[in-house]
Amino acid sequence: MKIGNQTYNYLEEYIDSVRAKGRYAFTLEELKDKLEVTDKAILQSLYRLKVKNKIVQIRKGFYTILPAEYSRYGVIPSNMYLDDMMVSLKKNYYLGLISAAAIHGASHQQTMETFVITEKPALRDIKNKKLKINFLVKNEWNKEDIKKVKTEAGYINVSSPELTALDLLYYVEKLGMNRVITILKELVEVIKPSSLAKTAKNYSQIAAVQRLGYLLEYELENEKLSQVVYNTIADKKGVNIPLMPGKNKKGITNTKWRIINNINIESDL
Known part of the structure; x- marks a missing residue:
């Protein structure tokens, strides 16, 4: 559980860094390069973020960040x-x-x-x-x-x-x-x-x-x-x-x- 939470926290920090660069998207491959954890841990953390309506999976391996102002739409333009x-x-x-x-x-x-x-x-x-x-x-x-x-x-x-x-x-x-x-x-x-x-x-x-x-x-x-x-x-x-x-x-x-x-x-x- 502790490792899972740690991965989740790392993932949230990474998403914040993506947004700080003016981007709204990231790939699974990028995450694997950045986070030295198992694929299973990454996918579990991504699932938690999706459930919390913080990210949206557009296609396999590609995700977008969902800012609060777009949460009612469920997707960004x-x-x-x-x-x-x-x-x-x-x-x-x-x-x-x-x-x-x-x-x-x-x-x-x-x-x-x-x-x-x-x-x-x-x-x-x-x-x-x-x-x-x-x-x-x-x-x-x-x-x-x-x-x-x-x-x-x-x-x-x-x-x-x-x-x-x-x-x-x-x-x-x-x-x-x-x-x-x-x-x-x-x-x-x-x-x-x-x-x-x-x-x-x-x-x-x-x-x-x-x-x-x-x-x-x-x-x-x-x-x-x-x-x-x-x-x-x-x-x-x-x-x-x-x-x-x-x-x-x-x-x-x-x-x-x-x-x-x-x-x-x-x-x-």
Whole structure:
């Protein structure tokens, strides 16, 4: 019992030191390196801290500290530990889609879900009553399109408004077209034409570029941005593609963008 209490006290001291450095997360491996006690003693002490609502296990071997101001929620915002978690997994990543859009000002779409783009092999989504982190896989992205955004616990990788817009159309099947249009209506306000031109030119999923350009022109009526997108793919477009993938391919075909309009769009705004 005495050894157990000693380990628990050491663990509390370590957590205090983590917080003093401005971090809210730690790994089991870190603890094993710091504390010269058995794995069993560490796990027992971690369990006691979880029961006392002082820490939260996010995934196997990764824990977050739960300050008093977040105790009623049972979890801290993912922005406060995501970078630590991805570093511990040795994974390149960026916060994307709805999560990135919220950071860029599309506040209407703030959600309890977190969307993270990462590299292969895929990570298992984290889902429970208090938390939902969706991991989506992408083969490649340009570092220039990723911004470092300051959080309470350091910095986090976030897709630029321009990359966010294109990704929304790349993953549109997972989000739904109405939801995507709603986000884009707010996101276009912070999209820069010069940045969009560069990002769209280097974006490897041409279908997403076509869909974004079409929506900018016909749904959002933003001629300036749609022309920027068109200039990047005017000589690249291949076969006609449906506006909404996975649906039937019946609808009026737009020859400029080679888009088959196969869906009725209704914004949530």
